[in-house]
Amino acid sequence: SPYNSQRRHASKHRFFVVELSQALFDFVIRLLPTQEEMAVKEDVRKLLERLIRTIEPDSRLLSFGSTANGFSLRNSDMDLCCLIDSAERLSASDMVTMLGDLLERETKFHVKPLPHARIPIVKLSLDPSPGLPHGIACDIGFENRLALENTRLLMCYAMIDPTRVRTLVLFLKVWSKRRNINSPYKGTLSSYGYVLLVIYFLIHVKNPPVLPNLQQMPPLRPISQEDTHIGGHNTWSVLLAFIAREASLTPRCRFFDDIELLRQRWQSSNTDSVADLLIDFFRYYSRDFTYNTGVASIRGGLLKKDSKGWQNELAASRYNDSRERNRFCIEDPFEIDFNVARCVTKEGLYQIRGEFMRASRILAMRPRALVTLAQLCEE
Ligand code: CTP
Ligand code: MG
Numbered sequence: 308s309p310y311n312s313q314r315r316h317a318s319k320h321r322f323f324v325v326e327l328s329q330a331l332f333d334f335v336i337r338l339l340p341t342q343e344e345m346a347v348k349e350d351v352r353k354l355l356e357r358l359i360r361t362i363e364p365d366s367r368l369l370s371f372g373s374t375a376n377g378f379s380l381r382n383s384d385m386d387l388c389c390l391i392d393s394a395e396r397l398s399a400s401d402m403v404t405m406l407g408d409l410l411e412r413e414t415k416f417h418v419k420p421l422p423h424a425r426i427p428i429v430k431l432s433l434d435p436s437p438g439l440p441h442g443i444a445c446d447i448g449f450e451n452r453l454a455l456e457n458t459r460l461l462m463c464y465a466m467i468d469p470t471r472v473r474t475l476v477l478f479l480k481v482w483s484k485r486r487n488i489n490s491p492y493k494g495t496l497s498s499y500g501y502v503l504l505v506i507y508f509l510i511h512v513k514n515p516p517v518l519p520n521l522q523q524m525p526p527l528r529p530i531s532q533e534d535t536h537i538g539g540h541n542t543w544s545v546l547l548a549f550i551a552r553e554a555s556l557t558p559r560c561r562f563f564d565d566i567e568l569l570r571q572r573w574q575s576s577n578t579d580s581v582a583d584l585l586i587d588f589f590r591y592y593s594r595d596f597t598y599n600t601g602v603a604s605i606r607g608g609l610l611k612k613d614s615k616g617w618q619n620e621l622a623a624s625r626y627n628d629s630r631e632r633n634r635f636c637i638e639d640p641f642e643i644d645f646n647v648a649r650c651v652t653k654e655g656l657y658q659i660r661g662e663f664m665r666a667s668r669i670l671a672m673r674p675r676a677l678v679t680l681a682q683l684c685e686e
Contacts, residue, residue, distance in 0.1 A: 323673045327582035330676035332470075335477045340381050347439060348374060348385055355387065355431075355447065358413060362405055365393040368447070371458040377465035378476045378502060384444040388451045399449040403427040406447065426451065453641055456560045457499075460521065460640055464506050466566045467518055474581045475588070476505050485684045486662050494655030496635070500647045503637050507603040508588055515577045517584065522606045522640065524563035560641050586670050593663035598656065602646075604638035612636055617646060635659070 348370075356368035372386030373379040389402070397405070400422035407420030407429050419430040428448045435442040448454075465472050479501050483489040491497045509517040563569065579587070596603070602610040602617060612618045617633040634656045635648040651659070669682050 320673070323676070324580055324582040324586075326676040327585075327679060328580040330680055331474055331478055331581050331585065334680055335474050335481075338380050338477065338481060340379050340383070344381065345374075348443070351385070351433075351443060351445065352387060354414075355410075355445075358409060359389055359406060362402070362409065363389075363391050363393070363396065366391045369455060371451070371454045373498065376458045376461040376502075377469070377473060378461065378480065378498075380477060380480060382441040384446070386454070387445060387447045388455055389447060389449050390452070390455075391450070399427040402449050403429050453560070457640055459564065460562055461502055461506070463521055463562070463564055463566050464518055467569065468575065471517060471579075471581050471584060472505070472509065475509075475584055476502055478585065479505060479588075482666070482684050483662075485686045488655075488659050488662050491650040494650065494652035495659055496648055496651055496655070500637055500651075503605055503640070503647060504592065504603060505588065506605045507637075508591060509584070510605060511608040512591055513577055513579070513584070513587070515575065517575050517577045517579070519563075519569070519573060519575075520606070521562040521564070559643070586667075589663050589666040589670060593660065593667045598635060598660070602636040602638050604640075604643075606638065606640050606643070610638065615644075 352368055352370060356366075359366050359368055367390050369375075369388050369390060370385065371388050373383045374385050391397075391402075396402075403420045403422040407418050407422075410416055410418045410429065410431065416431040416433055421428050421430065426448055428446045431443075431445045431447065433439065433443045465476070480489070480498050483496070483498070483501055488495040489498060489501070491500075506518065510520050597609070600612055600618075602612055602615055604610050612633060615636075615638070617636050631652060632649040633646060634653055635651040637647040639645040639647050666683055669679060673679070674682070
């Protein structure tokens with residue numbers, strides 16, 4: 308009967324989803340960096356910091372990107388940012404040139420200073436050795452405080468629901484690399500862009516949401532005299548106001564970052580498994596996201612290209628290339644005039660959407676979980 312066949316169908320689906328979730332965890336765990344790798348990277352950071360301090364004694368060298376946000380894969384490169392606390396500091400491009408010379412003289416790294424790049428950096432690499440079978444690649448930039456802040460935001464999201472968020476993000480990073488759609492230089496999207504797509508989906512598309520919006524938590528406001536004087540009215544909102552720290556930098560970087568407290572007080576009512584979420588993610592981005600008019604914003608939800616002046620047809624004239632820059636729009640969480648997907652070209656977007664559709668198709672066929680993962684990530 309139709310009723311029985313529906314039930315069989317549903318139970319087959321449940322079995323597939325349970326098996327696929329387990330396979331996703333196992334797949335991702337094998338790709339995490341080892342303790343040794345993390346220790347070596349920390350040693351490298353310390354060594355580089357010591358050397359930089361011979362040029363600028365008041366400097367600190369901080370990790371950002373995947374090594375610091377909880378979305379690191381084995382052998383991923385290291386993003387480092389140098390902050391200089393003194394008032395009279397050298398310009399970023401002078402620092403790049405001087406540091407390049409110093410590292411060339413004093414270390415075994417291959418060094419490539421790029422003092423004239425839009426964001427000046429020194430590129431470093433170490434060849435593979437027995438203790439470091441894959442070598443190390445590392446970029447050092449200067450004063451990129453926004454990158455440090457957005458790394459902290461991503462890390463907070465990873466900590467709210469580590470199992471589901473990290474498994475999804477790590478899987479999608481591997482998938483996008485294996486499918487060749489993770490190269491901003493070749494017209495596709497950076498890992499950072501994919502992470503924002505996942506977080507946007509978990510906050511604004513899933514209903515009920517899997518993640519809260521840390522940039523729009525209720526009272527994020529300074530503590531008023533009044534609040535502190537109401538004895539015994541230690542309500543949730545007063546408490547929140549209390550711990551809401553002022554932004555370390557500018558107001559636009561403010562977000563709710565007391566994850567311990569959040570985890571005590573907030574729990575998502577969404578109980579989807581990782582596999583459910585992955586299936587929905589691919590379905591949403593292959594079918595439902597409005598690429599022509601929409602902007603994915605983790606801060607503000609689905610925005611319109613029009614309202615941000617990012618429309619691809621109207622603004623494009625022969626004097627600017629905004630048509631090319633705004634095919635795919637993902638708003639940066641703090642630098643809201645910046646389209647994180649601006650490198651994505653027409654062909655790149657076609658390729659990315661094609662991959663979302665391919666993944667959806669494979670998942671709809673529901674072969675055994677291991678076969679599914681192997682097919683999804685086929686190189
Ligand atoms: N970043 C940014 N704006 C961009 C791209 C990157 O601010 N358009 C910063 C973010 O802080 C991001 C970091 O650079 O976390 C690293 O970006 P990316 O290399 O894309 O992400 P990773 O997580 O380091 O991924 P991978 O392991 O692929 O290097
Ligand atoms: Mg990186």
